[in-house]
Amino acid sequence: MALRHTVDFLLYNWLSVQGLTERPRFADHSRETFDAVLDTCERIAREKYAPFNRTVDIEEPAFDGEKVILPACTQDAHDAYVQSGMLSAAQDEDIGGMQLPYTVEAAANAFFACASVSIGGGMLTVGNANLLMKHGSDLQKQVFALNEFNGRFAGTMCLSEPQAGSSLSDVATRATPDGDDHASDPLGPRYRLKGNKMWISTGDHELTENIIHLVLAKIPGADGKTIAGTKGISLFIVPKKLVDPQGQLTGERNDVALAGLNHKLGWRGTVNTLLNFGEGKYPVRGQAGAIGYLVGEPGKGLQCMFHMMNEARIGVGLAATMLGMAGYQASLDYAQNRTQGRPVGPAGKDPAQPPVRLIEHADIKRMLLAQKAYGEGALALGLYCARLVDDLHTGDEAQQHQAQWLLEVLTPIVKSWPSEWCLEANSLAIQIHGGYGYTRDFAVEQYWRDNRLNMIHEGTHGIQAMDLLGRKVLLEQGKGLKILGERMQATMALAYDATTQAHAQALQHAWQEVVETSHLAWQGDNPTLSLANAVPFMQAFGHTVLAWIWLDVALSSSGHDAADLGRRQACQFFYHYELPKIGAWLQVVRTRDATCVNMPEDAF
Numbered sequence: 003m004a005l006r007h008t009v010d011f012l013l014y015n016w017l018s019v020q021g022l023t024e025r026p027r028f029a030d031h032s033r034e035t036f037d038a039v040l041d042t043c044e045r046i047a048r049e050k051y052a053p054f055n056r057t058v059d060i061e062e063p064a065f066d067g068e069k070v071i072l073p074a075c076t077q078d079a080h081d082a083y084v085q086s087g088m089l090s091a092a093q094d095e096d097i098g099g100m101q102l103p104y105t106v107e108a109a110a111n112a113f114f115a116c117a118s119v120s121i122g123g124g125m126l127t128v129g130n131a132n133l134l135m136k137h138g139s140d141l142q143k144q145v146f147a148l149n150e151f152n153g154r155f156a157g158t159m160c161l162s163e164p165q166a167g168s169s170l171s172d173v174a175t176r177a178t179p180d181g182d183d184h185a186s187d188p189l190g191p192r193y194r195l196k197g198n199k200m201w202i203s204t205g206d207h208e209l210t211e212n213i214i215h216l217v218l219a220k221i222p223g224a225d226g227k228t229i230a231g232t233k234g235i236s237l238f239i240v241p242k243k244l245v246d247p248q249g250q251l252t253g254e255r256n257d258v259a260l261a262g263l264n265h266k267l268g269w270r271g272t273v274n275t276l277l278n279f280g281e282g283k284y285p286v287r288g289q290a291g292a293i294g295y296l297v298g299e300p301g302k303g304l305q306c307m308f309h310m311m312n313e314a315r316i317g318v319g320l321a322a323t324m325l326g327m328a329g330y331q332a333s334l335d336y337a338q339n340r341t342q343g344r345p346v347g348p349a350g351k352d353p354a355q356p357p358v359r360l361i362e363h364a365d366i367k368r369m370l371l372a373q374k375a376y377g378e379g380a381l382a383l384g385l386y387c388a389r390l391v392d393d394l395h396t397g398d399e400a401q402q403h404q405a406q407w408l409l410e411v412l413t414p415i416v417k418s419w420p421s422e423w424c425l426e427a428n429s430l431a432i433q434i435h436g437g438y439g440y441t442r443d444f445a446v447e448q449y450w451r452d453n454r455l456n457m458i459h460e461g462t463h464g465i466q467a468m469d470l471l472g473r474k475v476l477l478e479q480g481k482g483l484k485i486l487g488e489r490m491q492a493t494m495a496l497a498y499d500a501t502t503q504a505h506a507q508a509l510q511h512a513w514q515e516v517v518e519t520s521h522l523a524w525q526g527d528n529p530t531l532s533l534a535n536a537v538p539f540m541q542a543f544g545h546t547v548l549a550w551i552w553l554d555v556a557l558s559s560s561g562h563d564a565a566d567l568g569r570r571q572a573c574q575f576f577y578h579y580e581l582p583k584i585g586a587w588l589q590v591v592r593t594r595d596a597t598c599v600n601m602p603e604d605a606f
């Protein structure tokens with residue numbers, strides 16, 4: 003089934019996004035306007051992204067000592083993306099936006115991720131500008147955010163440092179007040195920043211007039227010491243080139259130096275950098291130190307960043323998903339065309355018979371169905387969570403309340419589940435191609451390499467799992483779990499025949515096991531043991547959530563066309579081949595299995 007067909011089904015038939023137009027914010031929209039956005043993005047992705055996916059993989063970003071050099075196709079794709087208006091799609095009309103629901107924005111962006119994930123859309127720029135719209139001063143919004151939405155400036159997120167990745171409380175970048183008048187700068191309290199930021203995506207390039215870094219740093223107190231932990235972290239706007247309060251470049255280069263590029267396994271179209279802030283390479287007004295403007299209150303930097311988490315993690319999950327879908331489409335096409343071998347049984351014994359196409363072998367169908375179940379299931383989950391974000395922002399009080407709690411527990415899943423299982427889908431796509439899949443003559447190896455990032459960035463797999471089992475499932479005596487369980491019950495109640503009722507029963511049982519295990523994991527008083535198997539817990543939780551999503555999708559697919567049949571088969575595949583896996587995952591959590599904890603280091 004074509005990707006657009008699947009997206010349309012999920013948006014309109016399953017999630018009924020056209021219903022959002024009844025809300026005042028989206029009243030000017032209709033199915034036609036949503037379709038127009040999807041059409042435009044699909045076309046740009048097809049024309050400006052897909053043909054260059056291999057180019058950006060081969061022609062990695064290079065640094066000539068002055069500038070970062072990217073292939074010309076990246077600038078073309080970037081310009082087309084800016085012209086589409088997608089950078090400000092969700093913004094108010096009076097600042098040039100479309101007031102598009104996030105669900106439609108996320109679905110439209112999925113086409114770019116499928117065509118070339120590393121050329122990328124504007125996820126970081128939009129995330130950066132959205133954060134400023136929420137926490138910035140009026141002038142910060144005007145000067146920085148609005149110029150990001152119109153494509154003049156690009157944005158980054160500078161959290162990680164060489165020694166501080168998962169543990170951001172250890173950031174060593176320091177910010178000190180810049181002169182006696184520092185508090186009265188119209189662009190915000192002005193500081194000088196010094197420190198190193200590692201892994202910064204799109205940290206340097208010539209695609210835009212300027213780059214606006216959002217940087218986490220600590221402000222030392224009068225005694226020169228900083229507050230330990232995340233409470234001491236503040237957030238700063240650090241432009242690559244300084245700007246005046248009208249948003250014009252002053253002609254001064256800020257003290258932000260590109261120390262080097264990271265050469266990655268995949269996702270090579272996106273430049274990734276080590277940035278040195280304030281080392282004195284570009285002294286500003288005769289002094290070393292990068293100029294930065296405080297956003298919000300001191301010490302609240304990480305909280306400001308958290309505001310962006312839901313959407314950033316849905317974005318990562320959808321990127322992983324679309325790579326899974328790209329591999330699925332490629333391996334389906336290959337399996338329908340390559341011939342190899344003969345059928346099992348007497349009919350296959352005759353070498354004079356012509357070989358059959360790969361897709362006629364049951365094992366190939368198994369690998370295709372697995373990819374379909376992972377990819378389309380993840381897409382459904384991603385769009386479901388995007389719909390919750392719309393409820394959070396524009397729903398009534400009850401919808402907002404439910405959305406907030408559901409997003410608490412689903413956000414680790416929407417990020418991690420596609421990252422793990424759509425990567426597995428890419429591995430199966432390579433397998434279907436046999437030896438050819440292992441070469442650069444086919445696209446699938448690149449999809450796998452590109453996808454391998456997603457379990458690492460935006461909170462590693464392990465960190466997401468500890469967040470789920472260590473915090474999210476426990477909040478307010480499991481309120482998020484309770485609301486999620488009610489949604490599952492509502493789906494189960496719709497089961498209408500022997501097949502869907504059997505699935506509903508299996509789901510009921512699985513969910514009970516997950517909830518029980520979330521309590522059993524915390525028996526005893528040893529948190530190390532409770533969290534030692536957080537990843538298997540997250541895997542079981544994720545598989546159960548996906549089983550629910552698949553049942554819900556299958557219940558909306560009761561027609562007789564091939565697409566509906568395909569979805570029902572994928573649902574059945576998930577219940578027969580995938581959901582039973584949760585038993586093994588939950589067992590080690592339930593018993594707080596200490597095998598890993600007790601392994602002595604010298605025994606490795």
Ligand SMILES: Cc1cc2nc3c(=O)[nH]c(=O)nc-3n(C[C@H](O)[C@H](O)[C@H](O)COP(=O)(O)OP(=O)(O)OC[C@H]3O[C@@H](n4cnc5c(N)ncnc54)[C@H](O)[C@@H]3O)c2cc1C
Binds near residue numbers: 203460
């Ligand atoms: C291509 C790429 C792009 C990126 N883009 C950005 C960006 O734009 N901005 C930005 O700020 N960062 C970015 N990052 C950084 C990314 O977020 C970090 O790599 C990630 O947070 C992990 O940090 P780390 O690499 O230092 O690994 P570490 O934190 O050292 O983790 C290594 C391993 O140890 C595990 N681990 C760590 N702590 C614990 C613990 N307490 N308990 C159990 N296990 C633990 C982790 O799960 C992981 O498996 C990017 C990274 C990459 C690779």
